[in-house]
Amino acid sequence: MRRALEILLPMSSVVLFVLAWQFYVDWNDIAPIYLPAPSAIVLALWEMIADGSLFVHLGATVLRIFVGFFLAAFFGILLGLLMGMSRLVARIADPWVAALYPLPKISLIPLLIIWMGTGESYKILISAISAFFPIVMSTHAGVRQIEPGLLKAARDLGASARQVQMKVVIPGAIPSIFSGLQLGMGVTIILIVAAEMIGGSSRTGMGYLLVHAGQVLETEKVFAALVVLAIMGAVIIKTQQWLDRVLAPWADLS
């Protein structure tokens, strides 16, 4: 009963909102270019599904997100672990990470376009760079904050320095690495869509779809693209959270 209510209440708020929107647009005769009715948005969405264009754009965006994310994850975890395990690496990398982490990565877009044009590599690189920093920072922090007692216990039980790193340091850092990856995924999604929106940088992707629909004043398509983007983001993030809980059941992940 209570559970049913917990689901019903937010659902009905969404339904109410959509209905209010629909009636408002219908009764006041608002121009669809300005604010399309929900029914028009659903229709636009359906058309894009029917002609397959939605899947081309969505597929391109998702693919870019995953390439950017995995690049950032690979190099970010690698550098984070190295920083955590070697004081020398930490010393060298620290000023770079500290200086580049707070820099808004969007500000690198003009430079990257000058250097590599507006092709795939620019989009993937900008998202990978953005996601790289939170992953490095979390991984490094995860290694540093490992309970020293666990390291002592492992050594006492006969583990070599290498075994301590493989069997204690890395698993001990996993909860922190996962939260870094969750941050990184959020950033990757933002940057890929933003990069796709930059003038003429692509003919595919949800960002392109959004900008193009806006330029030709197909406002219902703009809304349809926004809805798809919101759902895509939620599905990716929720799946990741679920996966993290399955892979690290000992951790208290948010």
Place this chain on the structure above:
Amino acid sequence: MDVIVENVTQIWTDRRRGEVQALSHVSHRFSSGRFSCILGPSGCGKSTLAQIVGGMERPTEGKIDIRSADGAQVAPGAASVMVWQNQNLFPWRSVLDNIAFGLEVAGVGRAERHERARAWTGAVGLRGFERHLPRHLSGGMRQRVALARALILDRPILLMDEPFGALDAQTKFVMQEELLRIFEAHRRTVIFVTHSIEEAVLLGDEVVVMTARPGRIKEVIEVDLPRPRRLEMMGSPQFAALTGRVLGLIREEVTRALAEQDRPDGAA
């Protein structure tokens, strides 16, 4: 193996509290085949001493000399294993894999180490919990995992830092009997830290009473109860006389420790 503690002093440098002297000129010989219990007020340096003997910490002053039966010197840590006061179980490993950790890093194959770990899981009364993670166990169960994880390695020196502190009274009796059985079947050097006077007298061949911080050795009391020890001995007049003596010593020190509580640096 003999563990000879020679004039050990330990000063911790703490970022907030400055220097804390935990041990002051401690000397004692923990002899081979003997079960030594260490008693003392909270914070007097019992865990510190155990960690220095186990080679996890280097003393500020003094040294630890460990000798095997043939007189050869052994590095601290090489021949000992610790049961930690706070267990230090690996949170991502199941009960079975925690117990098997020492065998795993020694290169024992998966099938064999799991079989041996399973036997130990049974010995500490955790059959059926092999796949559980530490976070899903009670405090007492975690202590039993920590115990099995150390005992499986069968090292000649066993360091036990309040291993039964979190156990309920009944489980504690069962574990004490089990530990006595293991020790009496195969004597080794045991250094056992406890807060319980009864436990110290029941288990130990000697009770080392320490002073309040900075810990020194106040007195060593020989426990001449016969072995094998039985829980029933706790009712004997001899047992009562021994615990009475230890209690007198401890009372002085605890009173002193409480009087010094508003001086967190504690160093005299």
